[in-house]
Amino acid sequence: MASAPDEFGGHISTELRINERIRVPEVRLVGPNGETVGIVPTDQALKLAQEADLDLVEIAPMGKPPVCKLMDYGKFKYENAQKARESRRNQTNVIIKEMKLRPKIDQHDYETKKGHVVRFLKAGDKVKITIMFRGREQHRPELGFRLLQKLAEDVQELGFVESSPKQDGRNMIMVLGPHKKKAEAKAEVKAAKQEAAAERDAEKAAEHAERTATQPSTQRKQKRANEALDPDIDL
Numbered sequence: 001m002a003s004a005p006d007e008f009g010g011h012i013s014t015e016l017r018i019n020e021r022i023r024v025p026e027v028r029l030v031g032p033n034g035e036t037v038g039i040v041p042t043d044q045a046l047k048l049a050q051e052a053d054l055d056l057v058e059i060a061p062m063g064k065p066p067v068c069k070l071m072d073y074g075k076f077k078y079e080n081a082q083k084a085r086e087s088r089r090n091q092t093n094v095i096i097k098e099m100k101l102r103p104k105i106d107q108h109d110y111e112t113k114k115g116h117v118v119r120f121l122k123a124g125d126k127v128k129i130t131i132m133f134r135g136r137e138q139h140r141p142e143l144g145f146r147l148l149q150k151l152a153e154d155v156q157e158l159g160f161v162e163s164s165p166k167q168d169g170r171n172m173i174m175v176l177g178p179h180k181k182k183a184e185a186k187a188e189v190k191a192a193k194q195e196a197a198a199e200r201d202a203e204k205a206a207e208h209a210e211r212t213a214t215q216p217s218t219q220r221k222q223k224r225a226n227e228a229l230d231p232d233i234d235l
Helices: 042-051 073-090 107-122 134-141 141-154 182-229
Strands: 003-005 012-014 025-029 036-041 055-061 066-070 096-101 126-132 159-168 171-178
Touching: 012 073, 025 055, 036 042, 042 055, 042 066, 055 073, 066 073, 066 134, 073 171, 073 182, 096 107, 107 126, 134 141, 141 159, 141 171
Parallel strands: 025 066, 096 126
Antiparallel strands: 003 012, 012 055, 025 036, 055 066, 126 171, 159 171
C-alpha cells in the first residue's frame, strides 16, 4: 500500500480506511484541530465522529494502535486534489537539447550552431554540447576544450556551464544551463506576444481613425460632383 508523509511525521496511505472500514479494536485518536485525544476504543471513536458530523479516517495504519483523525473526508480529498493540481501546474519539465560540433568547425557553421544554442537557452532548456573527434583529432582534446570555452563565453548572458567539459570516449561533453527557468521563459514569450498583439491593434485603430477622418471630405466631394451633373437632385 503506497503512502506519503503526513502532518504527524507518519505516513498517510493513498488508500485510506474510513469509518466502518476501520476494524481494529482501538485507535490513537486525533481531534479535528490536530489535538491528541488519546487511545480510545474504535466504537467510541466512531461515535465521536458521528456526533461531530465528521468521518473517522485512519491516517497512520502502521501505528500501534493505528492513528485515526476526525475530519471531513470529502473536504480532505478535495483539498488534496487541489494541491496535486497546483503542484503539477508549477512543476517544470527539464528538457535537455543536444548540439553536436566538430573541433575544426568553420565560422559560418559555428554561428549557426550557436544560434540554436541561444534559442534553446532563451526557451529555458538545458543544452548538451558534444564535440565529436575523428581520427587524429582524438589526440588533440585541447581543440574541443577551447571550442567549448568559446561557446560558453559567447552565450554567458543566457546560460552557465552546469557540467564542465569532460572526455567521453571519442567525444567531449559540456552541459549549459539557462539562467531563466522554463516558466519564466514561457512567461516572457507570452508577454512579448501580447505586446506585439497590442501594437497591431493600435495600428489598426490608427488606420481606422484616419479613414474615418477622411471619409466626410470624400463624401462632400462626391455630393458636389453629383450636384454638378444634375442640379435638381435633392441630396
